[in-house]
Every structure is written in C-alpha cells, then in structure tokens.
Amino acid sequence: MSEPMAKLSVLSVQLFTILFLCMTASAVSTLEGNVDVIIIGAGMAGISAGKTLTEKGITNFIILEATDKIGGRIRNTDFGGYKVELGANWVEGVNGKELNPIWALARQVKLQTTLFDQSNLSSNVYTASGALPPQTDVDAVTTARNDYITSLGESLSANRDHDISVLTAERLYGSVPSAPVELALDYFLYDYEFAEPPRVTSLKNTQPLPTFENFGEDSYFAADPRGFAAILQPVASYLKSENGKYVDPRLKLQKVVNKIVYTKHGVTVSTEDGSTYTAKAAILTVSLGVLQSKLIDFQPDLPFWKLEAIFEFDMAVYTKIFLKFPYKFWRTDNGTELFLYADDSRGYYPVWQHLEREFPGSNISFVTVTDDESRRIEQQSDDKTLAEIMEVLKSMFGPNIPEAEEILVPRWWSNRLFKGSFSNWPIGVSLHDFAQLQAPIKRLYFGGEHTSALYNGYIQGAYFSGIDAAKEVVKCLKHGKCLSGPMKDQRLENQSSCTEPI
Incomplete structure (x- = not known):
C-alpha cells in the first residue's frame, strides 16, 4: 500500500472512532x-x-x-393510618393587617387546619421529675424580656445599627436563661421558630419577624388527607x-x-x-x-x-419525630395540645404536640428537635432514638405508660436533595x-x-x-x-x- 493510501486508511479509522464515541456519548x-x-x-x-x-x-x-x-419541602407520608407532614406544617402569619398569600391559597382549596393554640403553654411544662412549675413563675421568665428583645430589634433596624445576636440581646437585658424550665421556654420561643439557638440567630433580621408583623400573630396547623401540598394546586x-x-x-x-x-x-x-x-x-x-x-x-x-x-x-435542620401509641396518656383538655420537656440539656426532646384535635383517636404525638440534636439523631438508629424518647416520656408521665407502636424519624440533613429544612x-x-x-x-x-x-x-x-x-x-x-x-x-x-x- 502506498504511503498516501496508508495515511488515508489511518485517518478513516480515526474518524470512525471519533464518530463512534460521539454516537455513544449521544446515547448516554x-x-x-x-x-x-x-x-x-x-x-x-x-x-x-x-x-x-x-x-x-x-x-x-x-x-x-x-x-x-x-412540593419540595412540603411533603407528607402515611403514618399510623394518617397523613402526617414531614416538612412544612403551618400557615404562619394569619389574621393581621395584610393577607398572607399562603393563607389565601389554603382557604381557596379548603385546606383542613386548626388554630395553633399556645395560650396555655406555660401551664404545660414538665420537668425531669414530671412536676409542673407554677404558671406565674414561668410567665415571669419570658414576658418582659421578650418585649425588650423585640423593641431592641426594632431599634436596630430603625437606626441602621450593627446587628447583634438574640443571645446578646438577652445578655443586655440581664436575663440569660439557665434553669431547665427557662431553657425549655427559650427554646420554644427561638429554636422552635428558627431551628437554631439564640447565639446564632440575628436579632436585627428576626425581631420582629415580618411574617407576623405583616400578616398577623396567628398560625394554623395543616392536617389534611390531601396533604399540605394541596395549596400548590391553584399555583x-x-x-x-x-x-x-x-x-x-x-x-x-x-x-x-x-x-x-x-x-x-x-x-x-x-x-x-x-x-x-x-x-x-x-x-x-x-x-x-x-x-x-x-x-x-x-x-x-x-x-x-x-x-x-x-x-x-x-441551612437549619428541623425534625418532627412522630410516634403512635396504643392509647393516649397525655392531657387533651383545652390548651394542652403543646407541652414542653425541661431537661438539663437544652434542646433534648423539648417540644411536644399531640394530634388528638386533628386526628381524634389516632394516639399520635410528635416531638420536635433541631440543629445539632437533629444531626445527632439522624446518625443513630431509630431504635436508639425510640429508647431515648421513651425514657423522657416516662420521666414526664410515669413508668407505666405504654411503649410506642411506631416511630417515624425524617432525615432532612442526610437527604442529598434537601440537606436541611429551611434557611x-x-x-x-x-x-x-x-x-x-x-x-x-x-x-x-x-x-x-x-x-x-x-x-x-x-x-x-x-x-x-x-x-x-x-x-x-x-x-x-x-x-x-x-x-x-x-x-x-x-x-x-x-x-x-x-x-x-x-
């Protein structure tokens, strides 16, 4: 074969190879x-x-x-014969001077909701010994300090002052929570809302919150068999x-x-x-x-x-851990839907809610954890988490309560498609x-x-x-x-x- 013909043959092989690779890449x-x-x-x-x-x-x-x-982080799943929301669960900011568009959507699709009742929370706090502290003591811990912190946040924004943390504001007020009951209430006010502690959270950009300032102080809890994602239908x-x-x-x-x-x-x-x-x-x-x-x-x-x-x-982590029991053993009278556990360790299975108003006879309750506790729990087995939870519940309600029949632990932080709950x-x-x-x-x-x-x-x-x-x-x-x-x-x-x- 002549040299030109040999070169042409080599070139043909190269072109075929390139064409083959391109076709393969196209198929992939x-x-x-x-x-x-x-x-x-x-x-x-x-x-x-x-x-x-x-x-x-x-x-x-x-x-x-x-x-x-x-739906994204508006997601539900079947649990204990009911639909429970893994992610977004509340329409927050209702009955104020402006209409929250999410509340408008909820009304448009006739979403089943209940008013989130926090009015009697201070009378529904449990310590490690199960005792309930007097309401006057609990109220005294929070009311004046929170008014001061909100006012300080407004002042920082109005005067364009440098930002400080919520914890710094508490220090300025001269009342940093330390006792278990104080820590539990402080957790409810801040971590439960922002999924991170006061030492992390900006005061200037969270106090007061535009959601509640603009749309109202009320929140509604969604418990609809179609799922909270039903609000997406009109959109x-x-x-x-x-x-x-x-x-x-x-x-x-x-x-x-x-x-x-x-x-x-x-x-x-x-x-x-x-x-x-x-x-x-x-x-x-x-x-x-x-x-x-x-x-x-x-x-x-x-x-x-x-x-x-x-x-x-x-990107914060907010985890609702659902439990189903053979029968309920918690209070269900008015104003007891929410109850707090005041542990020596801040954020250890602190905020509880039963679902008897939403799902009567379901015997379902859930506990909310956040931040480092969420990450810790995500890395251990559900059996280990259940054992920890039952120990907490028995300290609150006594050793004779029934064992949970089911547990559901969402893992927002571990899920590579979300890597957390909200910012x-x-x-x-x-x-x-x-x-x-x-x-x-x-x-x-x-x-x-x-x-x-x-x-x-x-x-x-x-x-x-x-x-x-x-x-x-x-x-x-x-x-x-x-x-x-x-x-x-x-x-x-x-x-x-x-x-x-x-």
Missing part, C-alpha cells in the same frame, strides 16, 4: 431540545415561577424536579393534569440536576440520568443546603461573591450580603425561600421568590434588560409583596 446524554427557560426545582418557588412566566406570556419552559412529585393550575395527577410534559420528575453550564447567552443543564437541556435562561430554586453541597457542578465555578453569600447563610438568617449577614445571595449570574437566576429578604424560611418566602426571579427573566428575555452580578441593597425593598395576585 440525550439533548432534549431548546426551551426559553429551565426551572430547577418544583417546590413552591419553582411552581410560582412557572405561573408568573405563563402569565407574562412565556410558556416554552420545563421544570426539572429531583423527586417524584411537586400549578397552568400545568396539565388528569385525575388529580400532573401529566404536563413540561414537568419532568426524578430529574436530579448535577451540572449547570451558564453563559451570558444561555444555560445548559445536565441530570444524573444522562439528559441534557438547553435554554435562554434558568431559574435555580434548589435549597440553600443543596447549594452548599457538591451535588451540582457549576461551569464556570460560581464567583467568590456568590459563594461567600451562599456559605454565610445557614435561618444568622448574625453577621448584612442586607448587602443577602443581596448577593439573590443576584443572578449571567443567565442563571436564583429563587427559593432563602432568597426572600422578608420571609426567608417560610413558604410565603418561596412563593414570592419564584415570582421575583421569573419577573427578572421576563425583563431579560422580552425587554433585553438582563441583570447580572450583585444586586444593589435598595432592590430588596422592591420585592414582591402580599399584594401579588394568587
């Missing part, structure tokens, strides 16, 4: 077509983003959801459904995003099953915990200012830092409750954040006003409010 990674927008995550933020895009005339989008249903009405199931081809379930390539011209998103999607823009609504993990490979790497904001903010605003994070958390990068936009300056950690925060991110995408795609980089602080003041239509 299927490009599923261009769309205008990719929404990553079908929680409240992702679903409200899709609704806003639809209303603004952009319908050529897809929603990639890592789990098998919409997701743009998705085609049949017999109560979503069949819209734009909603793609069990698509775990593991790579995002973003430029000033568009975004390419890859999933663990080998699919690839391209779009002019993407809205990323995964949890803050996922952003802090290595689940998604960003190309190029996220800029330092964005990473700094992501890692400055906290908390910690000490040291300024409004400017928060603006970095929200800011888009080229054609990649960010949503989720952690990007809501007013309502981070709450469902309404997720709802508004989806609206805000979608509006920015519309400005970019329809009007050429494509923002990129850190937001200015004043833009936070123009976020969607409760006046947005449902």
